[in-house]
Structure formats: structure tokens, C-alpha cells
Amino acid sequence: MELAFSGWSGILILAMYGLIMLGVGVVTFLRNRHIHQSLDEYYLGGRGLGVMVLFFTFFATQYSGNTVVGYPPSAYRMGYEYLVSVPFxxxxxxxxxxxxxxxxxxxxxxxxxTPAQWFEKRYKSKAVTILASLLMLYGLGNYLLEQLVAIGQGVSGLTGGTIPYQVGVVFFVIIMVIYGWLGGMRSVAYTDTMQGIALLFGVFMLLIGSIIYFGGLPTSADYMQAYSPEKLGVPDGPGVMNWFSLLVMIGIGAAVYPHAIQRIFAAKSERTLKRSFSRMAWMPFLTAGVVFIIGIIGINAYPGLTEGESEQLVGMMASAVASQNVIFYWAMVLLFGGVIAAIVSTADSVLLTFSSIISNDLYGSYINPDASEKKKLLVGKLVGLVAVGILILVAWFPPGTLYQIFVLKFELLVQIAPGLIIGLYWNRLHTKAVFAGMLVGTIIASSMTLFGLSYFGIANGLWGLLVNVGICVVGSLFMTVSVVEEKEAKQVIGM
Amino acid sequence: MGSEKREPIKNPRIWIILGILLAMITPWYFPDSFGEILVYGVPLWAVIIILSSLLLSAYLSYVLKYHWMLEEDEEEAEQKGAK
Structure with missing residues (x-):
């Protein structure tokens, strides 16, 4: 990305963000020295996150740098049909x-x-827990890979190539691992707060700057009425179908992200959790809504871009806004630094959850259940580090073939939803049906993605999920759950 | 509110209302002309979607506040006890 404000100011701001993140890690470490003996303390912040911190850490799991850089180009190309990004x-x-x-x-x-531990508690089946854990690890790994690539591209764009892609990735990965190790969930959640504020501030400045410089929505609407009225029009049949499928799939999918579920456990109290959710319910207007408007303004500001060119839209608009005056200049530098920080904040959450599943579920439950919590933590941290190392190599040397297997994320993560959610309420849900549903759903969703199949405009993950739910329900109705098992399930759910 | 336990999933009325709101935030019920009428540069159908979305957020906040009470009373009693 070519940015008018790239160069030394970009380097300065990135160094500043990096130092703040490290500072947060060190302060958290000094104030919470006891956390390195306990999984609860390290991975869940001692189950004590308050409303604001919990809110921002949820915010970081849902909104990433991609929301800011990737959504306006979609709005640019699709027009008002992309308004779906607010309600979803x-x-x-x-x-x-x-x-x-x-x-x-x-x-x-x-x-x-961890979410996997709920599977263990509810189904008492090694097969179900391990399958769910592996799906989560695989999905999280690919998710992390995507963030690492984005960090590298962002850094090299913001510094005008002065700092190459690889150096950018390594710099932020080292910082992220250090503050993560120093303070666990607390560090991650506190840095999420700092990163979220920087991003929100930058996005609003870009909106204000764009309106002043390019004109607001009426100007853009005049342009669309004259040249591309379809961008204002009501979505047609397939458009509506796609809209609805996004509402359902993003709704369920993003809610069952393992790192999002883990934040439910980290809440200080029920009241805290409710308040954070309540705030989250209003955030789409301030984030997705704002970046949507930026994309619509772009239609008038930079008409006729090809698909590839439109991907650079936010960079172009920010460059134009930055050249207005010194305030906007620094606001845009802050924004792009904030975009990179937001990607780091998504990556750190994913990495922490990845390590927790290793520590608590695979190593801690099956490989060496007698290990001390300190040792389980250490294994989780080290395996996380090795995984990041491998992912960095994949990011640098993308394999020519089979690249698709690194794209699967959401399709896999969403397959844990039936076992997780239905299992909370239905005592008769059969363990074998859950396993079969999860497995078949995964195979369907991933093979559709790998072979590029698509039906009725409904997302692949959703097809897998539908079959998965079907198998869970029908299978449980046909297979009998023994009285003992049903009683046990009832006891576990206990409501 | 008392010490009564409330869980959103057990209240069918909530899900009927959420179903209606979900239908309202999907643009299947607009005539084509709603794409031509502009309100401050925003097509009328999009204005209705935005208003419906605001309504959904408001309703979710209401449900979160008043229809989810499983632990709160006990947690608050514990907190008071701890002080």
C-alpha cells in the first residue's frame, strides 16, 4: 500500500505502540507475580475482568485491523448491499x-x-474432546497465520517499505510473545483496551476528514444515481439470500470463536458480562457503520477502480486526508498504527487461547494429567511459540499447492457449535452423534471449500453446520442414551 | 426483580420478538422504488434497515439487563458478605 504519510513517522508510531505494549506487559507482571503458577490466573486473568476491559477484549476478538482496511473496499464495490456488515x-x-x-x-x-474442557465435562469422551480441540487448534492456527501476514503487510505499507515485511512480523511477534508471557490474559486484555481506543479514534478522524475533503453521503449518492444506481438499489433475490446467510453465519460463527468463549469464563461477574455484551450490541454502528460510510464516500472520491485497486481504497483516502493539515497527518499515522495494533491484539488473543487448549486439554488432560499447573503452563507457552514459528515460515514461503488448507478457519470453528450449545440444554444428546456430526460437518465444509463448490449462495461453513446439527439431533433420537448417562448429563448441566 | 432466576432461552416471547427483528433487518420486503427515494443521500430501504438494527440493539440491551438473572443475586450477596 502506498501511503503519503509512510516513512519515519510510521516507524516512530510503531515503535511507540510496541513500547506501550511491552510496558503494559511489564507492569502487569510486576503487579501480578503469582499468576505463573495457575492456569486460571494466567489464561483467564483470575476470572476478574471488569466491564471496560472485558468489553474491549471482546471488541478485539470481533473487530480487527481487517474491519478497517478490508470492509470499505467491499462497500465500495457492492454499495448499500454491504450495509449487512452493521447488523451482522x-x-x-x-x-x-x-x-x-x-x-x-x-x-x-x-x-x-477452555471451551474444550466443557466438552470433556459434558460428554466424558476422549474422542469428542480431542476432535473438538484439534478443530479449534487448526482453526485458530490459520486465523493466527492470517493475522501474521496482515501485520507484515501493514508494517511494510506504513513505513513505506523502510521496514520490510519479515522484520515487521518478527518485531511484533516478539513483542506479543513477551507481553503475553509476562501477564497472560491480563496483558492481552489491557493491550486490547489500548489498541481498541487507538483504532476507534483513528477511524473517526478518517470519517471526519473524508467528509470534509470528499463530501458526505449526499454527494456520493448523486454520483451513484448518475453512474451506478444499482449500488443504491434494494438487493435482489440472491442478494437477500446472501445477506441472510451472513447474518446467521457470522452471528453464530463469531460467537463460538474459542477465544470469544474463553472471555465468558474470564468475566468477573454475571453483571460485568451482561454490561459488556450490552455495549457490544451498540458498537456495530460506531465501527462497521463508520467504515461502511467511508467506503461509500470512496465511490465518489475514487470512481472506477478495479477490484485490485479498490483494495487500496483506505490507504488512498487516508493519504489524501493526511495531506490536509498536521492534525489529520498525525491522526492518520495513529490510525494506521492502530490498525496494526488491532491486528496484533487479535493475534495475541488467538495465541493465548491456542496455548490454553494445549496446556489444559491435550497436555493437561491426556498426555500428563499429573503435571503441576506451572508445568502445564510452560508446555502451552512453548508449543504456542513453536506453532507461531511454523506459521511465520508458512507466511514467508507460501506453499504452491494445497494453499487452501491454510484458508480453513471459520468453516472448522463453527462445527463445535452444536455440541457446545445443544449440549447445554439437551440431556439426551448422544456422544456418538455429536462426534459424527462434528466430523461429517467438518468434512463437508472443508471439501466444499477445497474444491470450490457453492450452492444457493449459502456459505460452506453453514452447509456443514446444517448437516452437523441434523446428525446430532436425528442420531440422538435414534440411539438410546442409557439412564445412567442421561442422569449424569442432567447432573452436569444441573439446572 | 427479586431472587427469581431468569434465562433468556427459556422465554419464548423473547425469541418471537427477536425473530421478527431478524426479519426486519433483512431487506426482503422493500419495493424497488425504495432504492430511488433518498434521505440525506441514504436510500430509504437502508434507512429502515438502520432503524430496525437500532431497535434490535435496544431490545438486546433490554433482554440482557432484565431477562438474564442466573447468578447475579448470589454474586452480589457474596460480594457484600466479603466486604
Missing amino acids: FITIIMAYLLFAPRLYRLGKKYRLV
């Missing part, structure tokens, strides 16, 4: 209402640390 963030909160109240309660009761 609201349906995430709707999906939380399905399971968060009960899961918070059970998390507290059984001191759950």
Missing part, C-alpha cells in the same frame, strides 16, 4: 443469548478454562 455484528450478541448465560454459570461452577 449485532446478531453475534443475539447468538450469545443462546448459550452465554448458562455457559458462564457452568464455567464458574466447574472452573472451566
